[in-house]
Amino acid sequence: MVIQTDVLVIGGGATGAGTARDLALRGLDVTLVDRGGLAAGTSSRSHGLCHSGARYAESDRHGAEECLRERRILGDIAGACVRDTGGLFVELEGDDPDYFDTKRDACEEIGIPTTELTGEEARERVPDLSPAVRRALEVPDGVVYPSRLVAANAADAQDHGARVLTHAPVEDMHLEDGQIAAVDLGGDVAERVEPQFVVNAAGAWAGRVAAMAGADVAMQPNRGVMVSVAYDGLEPVLNRCRDPDDGDIVLPHTDEVVLGTTSVDVDDPDEYDTAEWELERVREECAEMLPPVADAEQLRTWWGVRPLYAPDEATRQSRGISRGFFLLEHDGDGVANMASIVGGKLTTYRAMAEATADLVSDRLGVEEPCRTAERTLPGADDPDQLDAYVAEFDGSGPADADVVSLERTY
Template sequence: MNRATDVLVIGGGATGAGIARDLALRGVDVTLCERGGLAAGTTGRSHGVLHSGARYADFDPAGARECIAENRILKDIAGACIDDTGGLFVQLDGDDPDYFDEKLAGCREQDIDATVLSDADAREAVPELSERTERVIRVPDGVIYPSRLVAATAASAREHGARILPNTPVTDLLCEDGAVVGARVGGDDGEEIRADHVVNAAGAWAEELAAQAGVEVAMRPTTGVMVAVDHAGIEPVLNRCRPPSDGDIVVPHGSQAVLGTTSVDVDDPDDYDTDREEIDRMVRECAAMVPALEEDEISRAYWGVRPLYAPDEAERDESRSISRGFFLLDHSRDGVDGFTSIVGGKLTTHRRMAEAVTDHVCGELGVSGTCRTDEERLPGHDDPEKLDALVAEFGADSPADRDVTGA
């Protein structure tokens, strides 16, 4: 069976679902394909932090501004997909005090609400903070439940006419006369979907997909482990106030805490080592901020793959130095029409990424209309039970928030 659509989006994580939603809201006929359940890739295997931008404020001001803007939007439109926990940046003895000062100054320069807490206020916020704590900054971080977010975003897209196809792998891109014109999907018994434009939102798998069109997309995927432990009582996100490194974040999850993360280069986003030593190191490092974490039972551990984009080979010596910004790649510049890739980025900025792609695609198709995804609230935003029913429907259950969704 053959089908036709204006735009085919490949990849059902937060960005792909966001693109489908934005296009549908602008009246574009759109189909989304994901090889597994929605959020099965990077999105559902993240630490789920809703960044305030503070993490980037001292070295990536543009990224910090994007984060705080999207932080405010998601808190408004996403409801129970978000937990507005707040966050702390914690300086321990031995951490560089200049880094703390630079972080604070960067936050204030980028209009991120940042307050230095007294010792008493810091311990009221987190009574279990280490005795090694010297200074603490409060920032408006939060927690994203990615399964709910992606399921609600997909539901919104569908309400506005999008066709959402989880468990529909793309087997081949269809290329004719120097253009991508669709894809074969669903395996031997699948179908051919013809499209006026194809969007590659495959994340860490974007390079593999683009290669089917003869296009090079220089991804540099890295893995990171997250460790969920049974630990109630930590309310804000905790960030170690030092340059990004292993074991510098603790994410509250109701009766649990998620500890992360590492950054290990991999060649294949489907094939990488899962080393027990990484799990143990996460617990040790995060316990520097909250010593009691070292005594907790591990509930689950999972690895995610970051979709980092690094076309400059000179940057490939240190994966943590690669930009966490996003990149829109118009492949007509590579001699292939009708094909766009979106790579890099963060879960926090997925909506902005989707808006950028949708603006571009609508320009290519001659479609007018403005983005409304920053104003229209997601379906079920105020109803956790409805959100979790959508998670089940779309197969969006993921290890990042399985303890919350009950999937």
């Protein structure tokens, strides 16, 4: 059977599912495909921070403003896909006080709400916080549960006519007259898709997908490790108030916390070495902020691969600079009906999807506006329904495995 569709979206992570939702809400016939279950690549293997923008306030004002805007939108539309925890940037003895002051001032200029706390006030918020904490900056960080977020976006797309095909890897592309005329799927689907336009939202694998059409997208995959340990009662996200480095974030869940992360470039997003030192370093560094995690029971570990755009990374001199997103058209590669969306952050997935859907709509002559910033995600106020969506799309992952309950029959 041949599937004829307006838009084929390749990649079922947050950006791909968000793009499919946006386009479907504009009335386009959309087909979303992923080689595995939804969110299986990067989204469900992240640490799950919902950025307030404070992390990048002093290094990238535009990126910080974008995070703040999208953080607020997620708070309005995503319900139980996110948790409004708040966050603390903590300065320890020995940390550069000028860095704290610069971050605070930058947040104030941008409009990120902040409250400066003494070390004693911070320990009233988090009793187990290190006695070495001199002061802290309270910011509106949060936690996102990526498998729920991705599945809810896919469910809304499906409710508006989109096809959502999991375990459907792209095996080949056929070009005619400078356009992708057909795409062959394998796996559980084994169908041919004939699209008017193709969106490459394959994250760290975007280069491989683009190459099937003879296009060039230079990616630099970058691995990071997360360690989940038993710890009950942490409310705010903890961020070390220093230049971003290994082991500088602790995210609260229910009766555990997620410690992260490292940053190591890899050649292959599917096959890469991992190192014991990463696990040890993350735990040691996070314990500088929250000492009980040094000896807490380890519950699970996972590595995720960041979908970094190589030309952007080549200009970077600091890990603290916000990584933006890039929307690439491929006319110059001889492919007139494909665009790739790469880079970015989980927090800004909706903005990435909106930019992509705007481009596609322009190319296909569709004038409907974006509605994703105002429309609440389906199931947002019903965790059981959200988890049912996760099960439907085989979208579970380690980032929120302690929160998302799939032990039921749907």
